[in-house]
Amino acid sequence: MNKIIQFVRHAKSSWKFDVKDHDRPLKKRGLKDVDLVANHLKTNFLKPDIIMCSTSNRTKTTAMQFVDILDLKHIDFQLKKKLYDFSGSTVLDTIKNCDDSVDVLMIFGHNYALTNLCNSLGNIAIDNVTTSGFVQIEFEQNSWRTIKNGKTTKIVFPKHLK
DSSP: OOEEEEEEEOOOBOOSSOOOGGGOOBOHHHHHHHHHHHHHHTTSOOOOSEEEEESSHHHHHHHHHHHHHTTOTTSEEEEEGGGOOSSSHHHHHHHHTSOTTOOEEEEEEOTTHHHHHHHHHSSSOOSOOOTTOEEEEEESOSSGGGOOSOEEEEEEOHHHHO
16 A cells, blocks of 8 residues: 555644743643644544654644544554654654554654655645644655655645634
8 A cells, every 4th residue: 555644743832831842831722723623634534553743742732632533542652752853854764664564654743844844755835834734645655665756635724724
C-alpha cells in the first residue's frame, strides 16, 4: 500500500506561565480549535496505524484530545523526543525510519518543522501550518525511506471552520 502522513501542529499554547518551552500548556482557544478540527475530521478520516508525538506538554495535550475525539485509543501511541524539532530534520529522519508495515502515520509536532515538511513532501505550498492545523499527504511509494513528491490531499485549519 502507498504511504500516508497526517501532520498535526500542536494547539495554541499559553505564555502565561513561567515554565520552560517544553512544558508550556495550551490556551483555552487552543483546546477549542482542536475540538473544531478533530470533530470536522470525524466525517472523512483515515485512521492511522501509529501515532507519534513530540514529548512537549502542548503536543501531548493536543494529541490526547484528537485521540479522544477521533476514537484512536486502540492505536499505537509513541512519544518521541526527536519530534521536539523545529527545523524538520529529525522529524524527517523519524519518518524515513518508520517500519514499512505502517501505511498511515500520524505525527504531532511543531513549526517550522511541519510547514517545512509539508512544503518539501507535498504538492501544495502552505505559508504556515497553523496551530491545531491538520495536513495529510499521500505518496505513491510503498517504503518510508523512499517517499517523495507526495500529493497533499487534505488541509484543515481552524480558520477554515470558523
